[in-house]
Amino acid sequence: MAVENFGIKGLTDEQVVTSRKTHGANSFTYKEKNGFLEALKSILKEPMILILLVASSIYFITGNFGDGIFMVAAIILVGSISLYQDSRSRKALEKLKNLTEPNCKVIRNGVTVEIPSEELVIGDSLIVEEGTMIPADATIVHSNDFSVDEATLTGESLSVFKETSSTNNTIFTGTIVASGLAIATVTAIGNHTQLGKIGNSLDNIEDEKTPLELQIANFVKQMAIWGGITFLLVWGINYFNSHDVLDSLLKALTLAMSILPEEIPVAFTTFMALGAWRLMKLGVVVKQMKTVETLGSATVICTDKTGTLTQNKMSLARLFSIKTGKITSTEAILKNEEKELITVAMWASEPIPFDPMEISLHNAYAKQTNVDERPEYHMIHEYPLGGKPPMMTHLLENESGQRIIAAKGAPEALIQISNLTAEEKKSVYATIEELGKQGFRLLGVGQAVFEGTDFPKLQQDFSFEFKGLVAFYDPPKKNISQVLKDFDTAGINVKLVTGDNSATAVAIAKEIDFIGYDKCMSGDELMQLTDAEFQKKVMDTQVFSRMFPEAKLRIINALKANNEVVAMTGDGVNDGPALKAAHIGIAMGNKGTEIAKQAASLILVDDDLSKMVDAIAMGRKIYTNLKKAIQYIISIHIPIILTVFIPLALRWIYPSIFSPSHVILLELIMGPTCSIIYENEPMEKNTMIKKPRPFTTTFFKFNELTTSIMQGLVITLASLSVYQYAVGQGFGEATTRTMVFMVLIVANIFLTLVNRSFYFSLFTTLKYKNNLVGLIIGITMALAALLLFVPPLTDFFEFNTLSASQLLVSLFAGSISVLWYEAVKWGKRTKAKKN
Template identity: 75%
Template sequence: MSVHNFDIKGLTNEEVETSRRKHGSNTLTYRSENGFLDALKSLAKEPMVILLLVASSIYFISGNVGDGIFLAGAIVLVASISIYQDSRSRKALEKLKALTQPNCTVIREGEVIGIPSNQVVIGDSLMVEEGTVIPADGIIIHSNDFSVSESILTGESFSVFKDSEKDNNSIFSGTTVASGLAIATVTAVGNNTELGKIGKSLEAIQEEKTPLEKQIGNFVKKMSIWGVVAFLLVWGMNYYKSFDLLDSLLKALTIAMSILPEEIPVAFTTFMALGTWRLMKMGVLVKQIKTVETLGSATVICADKTGTLTQNKMSLAKLFVLQTGETTIPQNELGQAEKELITLAMWASEPIPFDPMEVALHSAYGQLIDGDERPNYHMVHEYPIGGKPPMMTHLFQNKNGHRVIAAKGAPEAFFEISNLTTLEKSQIEETIKSLGKEGYRLLGVGQAQFKGIEFPERQQEFKFDFKGIVAFYDPPKENIPKVLASFDKAGIDVKLVTGDNSETAIAIAKEINFVGYDRCMTGDELMRLNNVELREKVKTTQVYTRMFPDAKLRIINAIKANNEVVAMIGDGVNDGPALKASHFGIAMGKKGTEIAKQAASLILVDDDLSKLVDAIAIGRKIYTNLKKAIQYVISIHIPIILTVFIPLALGWLYPTIFSPSHVILLELIMGPTCSIIYENEPMEKNTMVQKPRPFTTTFFKFRELVTSIIQGLAITLGALLVYQYAVAEGLNESTTRTMVFIVLIAANIFLTLVNRSFYFSILTTLKYKNNLVPLIIGITIVIVALLLYIPAFTHFFEFEMLTPKLLLISVLSGFGAVIWYELVKWGKRLN
């Protein structure tokens, strides 16, 4: 049965355009955002920008126009970089928003077509089915077994049944279809929908920060507090000695600027935005940009079978007829009993099928049964899927009053409500086992007789005549064994969670080399366990069968209680709660319901599970590279801080070795290294053979902080030794400053190369493909050459042109201050 049987033509293309011009598009618009102005406002609150503004103003007030102009230019440069990074992030999010725009189904010019939800117009004939989010308000004109969850509008968690005959025949944007199918005429779109009218309140919702964001925010806040303390201390010390307010302020600002690690939040945003963009290109949509950072920490994946491990291409494979006791393959030459079984199974399906098995039954009926009776019958009553085991029943009647009552569901559902003998039940159980072992999905089919018009409240009150079993084959995806092997190699435990019976699930699991396919548990067995028993059971059980929403939710919560990081893959309505409860909900892009996509964190656009392996690899790579970047920032900030502070605090010969201009110059040269080079680093070859990192792991744990601190102190030592060497040789302040500056720049270059891996040697990492490494290092060397050999720059920054000997001493000091870590890495590889 198709939409043609309901005589619904829908709008023409011309009528669609007219409606859109008259009533607008189906988008919610409230707060008008100006990305550029918002970015400027955000910049004005940045501590580094504030410090630069203050320092620049002091230079201008004191008559040092050159330094004032340089710092003003630095503000423009810092602002430009920040706005550029912000723009990249916003563009990534805009693309993400466009790609995650839900689709919907409409009837136009007599044809059923899929369109993005924002293209729905008033007057459209909208078709909504189980699992979809309703995109616009409308009035129902046809429905079957149709119920809606309106909790987003009413707060009421129970589903509401609706049809065209009831007073309550309206559907509303943002609500979700709990069961069945309906066709409705759209009456309101965009801001004029019920959701649109109350949508202003959505603006007040604050986005929750991720654990890593909080860690970074806390770290930067602590460093800012230390910056303030150092600022006040240095200002007080210098003012006490000189009573020169402006000079004291400049020295204090220099130390404060050297302490602020402003690159860390910039690096975090950049890594997350570009990571999301890379995943989008691969066919993985991350609904929240910040989810990227924790992707690599998944330890357990719970995967649905149908559409995830299998192709979700149902074909009617076999028929078991109880009357004859025979199992046959559907073909052109069928007996009367087989034809009757297919016909009843079709009547037990939805009139407009959307489930793959029901589509297969309608297709088989059209191909194998002579004379299509579907246009002659209309549905007079229906019972939605329900019960344990589940089943559903439809009642059809033609104009002559002939009635068909057909039911389908789990074969076991008919045992207590049909007139089966003990021998017949035994025969059916044997058939279920034998067909299940071949990997078939099974549906029992029954027929009932009822003359009255007061139908029973429950479908189980009918007395059914069990007719037989229809068996479907859903072949596994070709790449699934390889994908499962990749998860196993990465230390990720995969569990199969399905609504199928145990025989079918085990057969498919065995076919795809699923680890632990013989360790199985049913939903009923699971629900009989208490929480403590279940926590132990989920450690060893790999296959879960005859699952229902509550059972799936308990599995997820039990795994989480074992301190595992769990990802749930699902595509159906009944997967929604488990998707939401898991650390990472993963939905299928093509065959997933809108409810599943709404509950999920990630969407696999092409329903290809191998993309999840790639996504986890990208997640691990991003985390590792971001950690390298942050460790680099900490390591390189320490020598800047101490090189500024120690000569000043200890009253060395040249106490003001660096001014704010020098510090910001160092920041501008070193800053791009972390956010550009490290983001573009390839994945290290051992990344996907390591165990997932614990979810609670932070960038700032003691061992890693110690590594960064020691590296920073080693560079400081190199810089200060060169400082003392220059003083001992009687070199002037400008030459000393230049030598210390070169030590820091050389150390920065070598640190960048050494810290590309904390395990593999620099000789290995030099072979990594990252075109930005030679580019950024080349640009750094050119900038330094300009500073040393262009008189105007040399004079402005109070540098000196170094002799080859002094230049070599400075470069070797920077090299020696960093290269020692290669010995540490060598020790790690020996172990």
């Protein structure tokens, strides 16, 4: 019953190379979009680029070639920055896409190996088992109780049973194994599969926009509408005064450019894509972009036990034979009754075991038997894992007609349908309680006798002889207690959801210092409560035992009804519905089935729950930094808009203080700040001791938006005050323009530093490790110096070299217009200390 006994050796390495040369790789090769050209088209449709093109055209038409050339250079620079950001985002997402490509098992050179599905070739001997997605079209050569969900191809929701001897012995790419195991020879790959011919591709599915994306898009749209209205208004006013179409259009375009917050969507895309890439480096693969923004809101994590809290080693540790009535360690010298118990449990396992418990049983049988009978027997019928509580039964026969009928499953399932006396049942239940309290995972084992081939429809209809209990020990992960403490510190409630009985679940929970380990409820108890009763009870219960798919799904829905943001870990087929229903479905990378991975929104590559602590911290950091970036954009856009608009609208002495060239220069200085500096900001030290932010909270909260508007208005006041000061001192237009421009440059630098935290002081944030802060601010200061002291640049932008006193006025006004917020932050910290 091992792989080699099916006579399947698979392809050799040389045959694999030959097949790949002949038939190619197992991948869909539809006509791919050119990422660069698509990004270029998208950039050319951007309002800012269109405005720059119109402005440069006007400059060339009016003979102002210098400004026209500068505008063209600005278009190239803005476009290059956008292309670079788009390239970073696409590369990050491409790496994630490659990581989420599934692996598959094949027999090559007589050995079972795991390979990426793309490396599959025609002729390969493919092994597919319950919960996996089939990666190629193939013909079955061996199967055990094998059924497939072909809804992807046919739309039919019922599973289809398939075997070697039937006419329906072909499996297809993209379908999912519902039960059992099969070995099949690959007949078609990539575009030549049934799915490939139909042309189905996950790439064709459009992702829905997330609430945050919609909020940001709506905000930008509203700003664009207001920009359009103001543009027409200013154009009309200026034309009415000057009757010069092109000059008035140029002034109106200057204002339109200052209003458009085109950095916001770029910042959003960059933060989310690079956030997903950073998570990938931590060992967390994000399948859906929206998960990055949801992570920081998680309030509850529902975690399974095996392989998540424990090491998934499942070593066979104790035996309880009903004949001896004693618990025996597997390290002791075993009696015949205990050897028989192991043998029956092994026969009830899959012939090619993939479950850790079944592997352990096969190893124990091989260790204690003198004659290995597995090659002599073949399976003639199988009842898959089913029922509540669940059990499974195998019927095997050898060439001489000797038959074995073996079953294993939840002890309660076997006890219900066996021939035990009342006294024996009492003894078994006492043993279950004793072993459960020690944290052992238990399986009941039974054997039946049946003549003929008219097998019962249900496995529960056999008359079983109860053989005993096999107990497995799965030690907790070494870091799990600390992980649970970290979740608690972050204000996240952890609930244990397991298929084990209550005694085992509580014992393991107690061993790892699980908060509320004594508050336990079973799946059956859960299902008896009304929705209202359970919605209340779910908040107080921390351990859920003997869970099944419907019960898991009910837990998720009840928590969601209580406005909790729910993360759910899972690895099995039966976890699929709950993973899909949770806000954040978390599949295990190593032991997770393909169904679990498909249903989940992120995958823990190494099955390490501590990575979820890192992921939640990363989610909170990304959200906070994105908020800082957008608040910065709003704050710095307001003074640019008003400094352009007010002198123009109120017809001050120098109405056109800024031209499109000046506005685009400011935009080029601001752009890298929001999407480069803030994206690279480290997590603030109080991030993981805060409670999760409510999921329903809008991105632009009133008090935060008010802060940004106030910051922008104060900077405006400073720049216009310097404007009036310069006019009052009798300075010319070029000097006034230079002083106002320098106020905005200085304010931009200080705003970058002050807004790195809306709580901690500037002196604290200066210690944050972000090398890009010094680089970007250094470039900004160097550019300012060039504009002031390099005559060709000074003349081109119609600036003047400022005197020391003039420069000091600009420096003072620019810095004080931002540093006032440090007093507000000091007030927040003082209030927090008092509380």
